[in-house]
Amino acid sequence: MASVIVVGGGLAGLAATVALAGRGHAVTLLESRPRLGGRASSFTDPVSGELVDACQHVSMGCCTAFHGLCETLGVRGLLEPQKRLWFRTPDGRESIFAADPWPAPFHLGRALLGAHYLTATEKLRIAYAMVRMVMESPEADPPLEAWLLTHMQTRRSIDRFWSVVLVSALNETVANVGLKYARKVFVDGFMRTRDGHTVHVPSVPLGRLYGDELRSWMRTHGVVTRLGSGVREVRPGGVSLRDGEVLTADSVVLAVPFERVLDLLPEAIRTQPFFARIGRFTPSPITSVHLWLDREILNHPHAVLVDSLGQWVFTRGEVAPGRHYLQVVVSASRELKVLGREEIQTRIVDELKRLYPAMNDAKVLQVKVVTEQTATFSVVPGIDELRPTQRTPLAGFVLAGDYTQTGWPATMEGAVRSGQLAAAVVDEHSSSPDISPVRIEVEWRGG
Numbered sequence: 001m002a003s004v005i006v007v008g009g010g011l012a013g014l015a016a017t018v019a020l021a022g023r024g025h026a027v028t029l030l031e032s033r034p035r036l037g038g039r040a041s042s043f044t045d046p047v048s049g050e051l052v053d054a055c056q057h058v059s060m061g062c063c064t065a066f067h068g069l070c071e072t073l074g075v076r077g078l079l080e081p082q083k084r085l086w087f088r089t090p091d092g093r094e095s096i097f098a099a100d101p102w103p104a105p106f107h108l109g110r111a112l113l114g115a116h117y118l119t120a121t122e123k124l125r126i127a128y129a130m131v132r133m134v135m136e137s138p139e140a141d142p143p144l145e146a147w148l149l150t151h152m153q154t155r156r157s158i159d160r161f162w163s164v165v166l167v168s169a170l171n172e173t174v175a176n177v178g179l180k181y182a183r184k185v186f187v188d189g190f191m192r193t194r195d196g197h198t199v200h201v202p203s204v205p206l207g208r209l210y211g212d213e214l215r216s217w218m219r220t221h222g223v224v225t226r227l228g229s230g231v232r233e234v235r236p237g238g239v240s241l242r243d244g245e246v247l248t249a250d251s252v253v254l255a256v257p258f259e260r261v262l263d264l265l266p267e268a269i270r271t272q273p274f275f276a277r278i279g280r281f282t283p284s285p286i287t288s289v290h291l292w293l294d295r296e297i298l299n300h301p302h303a304v305l306v307d308s309l310g311q312w313v314f315t316r317g318e319v320a321p322g323r324h325y326l327q328v329v330v331s332a333s334r335e336l337k338v339l340g341r342e343e344i345q346t347r348i349v350d351e352l353k354r355l356y357p358a359m360n361d362a363k364v365l366q367v368k369v370v371t372e373q374t375a376t377f378s379v380v381p382g383i384d385e386l387r388p389t390q391r392t393p394l395a396g397f398v399l400a401g402d403y404t405q406t407g408w409p410a411t412m413e414g415a416v417r418s419g420q421l422a423a424a425v426v427d428e429h430s431s432s433p434d435i436s437p438v439r440i441e442v443e444w445r446g447g
């Protein structure tokens with residue numbers, strides 16, 4: 001069995017740790033922050049003391065690796081499958097999206113037909129484009145918008161259907177994405193299986209989801225978890241921490257976000273073409289607006305917002321006496337960058353007033369606007385050419401993270417898959433260490 005250092009306690013690092021420690025390797029997990037979960041984590045609101053998600057995270061039925069990890073950790077029961085989705089337009093009308101008991105892909109046909117915000121012609125054209133999309137090669141990745149326009153879609157159907165599904169699933173606008181990952185969302189989510197589309201919402205804050213059970217699993221499997229341990233430099237066979245400590249191991253898994261990777265590598269490594277391309281990813285932001293109101297304004301646990309600035313609204317109900325919490329998520333929120341927090345807040349509150357009449361009588365007790373500027377990488381056409389494999393050209397040095405080659409966009413599922421793939425590479429290296437192609441010697445960066 002090998003000794004392994006995993007750098008980064010997000011879902012990629014956690015999945016790698018669980019896979020490796022589960023197979024008996026001696027794992028040390030280093031995380032710079034005081035908590036695990038990475039981007040999928042919570043903060044303690046200083047006003048109320050409540051644990052609040054930086055942003056609501058949801059998974060879909062097709063996220064099998066993520067659900068498997070939750071199962072292993074004993075927290076699968078904390079994900080609530082939503083049997084129905086409510087789609088709401090600014091005129092206050094709603095459509096319910098729910099599956100019929102028919103085989104895929106026919107199970108969602110009636111749900112599409114029932115969408116009040118699309119005309120009958122638009123629905124027919126959408127069905128046509130979906131069939132054509134499935135017939136495309138899974139590797140084809142031309143710009144999506146042009147592809148849609150040449151397949152009978154109109155500006156209105158792009159705004160009211162394709163964007164509604166894809167902007168939140170891919171965290172990028174239809175104008176910027178490629179066909180490949182859009183196709184994946186529709187095939188895996190809506191066509192391949194009956195429950196691929198089911199949205200799972202954690203019933204607890206993410207900090208709780210990746211909390212007690214995770215820590216207990218780590219302890220039982222002998223994982224040394226070091227929080228608040230920022231790594232300054234990484235190389236095959238070891239890491240140096242920000243406080244100067246040097247740790248060595250048979251293998252190192254680097255599971256930090258794409259924008260941190262190159263900073264942690266010695267120059268001799270980061271300038272190699274395999275690694276240098278990681279510097280060419282473009283980030284895409286997500287903004288979440290957290291509101292505490294004196295009453296409930298939603299009549300369902302969530303809603304998908306059509307023709308609106310926000311794409312999803314989630315409610316957690318009454319979190320403390322007289323305090324009702326809800327969150328509005330704006331994915332691919334680049335356009336909000338020029339607005340200040342107050343302006344974003346005003347626009348979202350005004351939008352909620354149009355969508356939900358009860359908001360006009362509600363008292364806003366507290367608002368917090370959180371924007372993650374580098375929430376995910378942008379899934380532009382051809383993005384996979386930039387995504388490195390978990391296996392690197394260096395012996396005993398492996399990458400993990402949602403940005404690596406997983407066949408998934410930047411999601412919890414992609415992160416978990418990357419961690420599991422990274423663990424498989426470590427396994428291979430530890431069983432035959434001499435087959436790895438390159439060894440390089442570099443001096444540790446000075447203190």
Ligand SMILES: Cc1cc2nc3c(=O)[nH]c(=O)nc-3n(C[C@H](O)[C@H](O)[C@H](O)COP(=O)(O)OP(=O)(O)OC[C@H]3O[C@@H](n4cnc5c(N)ncnc54)[C@H](O)[C@@H]3O)c2cc1C
Pocket residue numbers: 007008009010011012013030031032033036037038039040054055056057058059229230231232255256257260264286287372374375376400401402403410411412413414415
């Ligand atoms: C606002 C927002 C909303 C999202 N919504 C969804 C959603 O609904 N569904 C979904 O599937 N996905 C969603 N995502 C994407 C999802 O959160 C990510 O794809 C996934 O969590 C990435 O995991 P990761 O382990 O690759 O990276 P990260 O979560 O970024 O983990 C990397 C870890 O490395 C640590 N680290 C960095 N530098 C160092 C260092 N020098 N030393 C030690 N540790 C270090 C970081 O602190 C972090 O904990 C969302 C992301 C954001 C930001």
